[in-house]
Amino acid sequence: MQEITDEAELGELLGEPTPVVRDKARDRLHELDVAWLKAAPFCLMATSAADGTCDVSPKGDPAGFTVVLDDRTIAVPERPGNRRADGFRNILSNPHIGLLYFIPGRGDTLRINGRARLLRDADFFDRMVVKGHRPKVAVLVDIEEVFFHCSKAFLRSALWKPETWQPDALASRARISKTLERTEDSLAELETYYGPAYAEKIYH
Known part of the structure; x- marks a missing residue:
């Protein structure tokens, strides 16, 4: 095996991003981001503990389950699950978080990175009620970086083509x-x- 050990070597292999790609990250939500969040029924939530151990957890609900509080802040509700709470435990020791939002049939995705806090209650919890379930916990995310990601991975995998399922x-x-x-x-x-x-x- 030939291991890559530094960024210079990685850059030689992959090349450098174009200025458009390099500079596309924003520090707050645009109205197009808000529209995407209102339409998205699913996301992946990535966290890591203070010791570096990682977790990626799926989050899903009716479209618009993520509450947009302002252009720098969103909230994601907890729903009943297996009660391992791996990602939540990670947030308690390391607030960094990454979110990847999907819309079925779309190849592009919305990526949001920031810092998270766990809330046990807030006025906006009432906006998160689904089928009578009011969340006991919500993840509040202070946005540091947001951008759209292209569809190449979805095209290569043919993810949304039922004939491949x-x-x-x-x-x-x-x-x-x-x-x-x-x-x-x-x-x-x-x-x-x-x-x-x-x-x-x-x-x-």
Whole structure:
């Protein structure tokens, strides 16, 4: 293996970004960013602990789930999950955060980097109620950098082309759980648990 050990070597291999790409990051939201956040039903939240260990967590809700408080501040609601709270624990020791917002069918994405804080309540929590669920926690993000990212990765992966999808080519969620996580439960029980009724539990 030939390891890359410094930025100069990396630059020689990849080349330098064009001025447009290099300078496209902004420190506050534009109205186009706000429109994107209002349309986005999904994002990935990247955090790291003080010791450098990392986590990327998916966040999803009806479109517009991220609340825009002003052009430098957004908030992302917590929803019921597995209660590991890996990303939240990271934020407590290291506030740096990265968010990547997706819109189904679009290849471009919106990237937001900044510093995060955890809130247990605020007036705007009432704007985050979905199906009667008011979040117990929200991530408040002070924006430091925001920019749009091109669609090349989505085009290379054909992510949004249904004809390329093969969800049944891999073990089902129930079988994965039976093998790796809930080994004492029967496969039939897990298939029921992860079946159609699972969607009714996502806000409980």
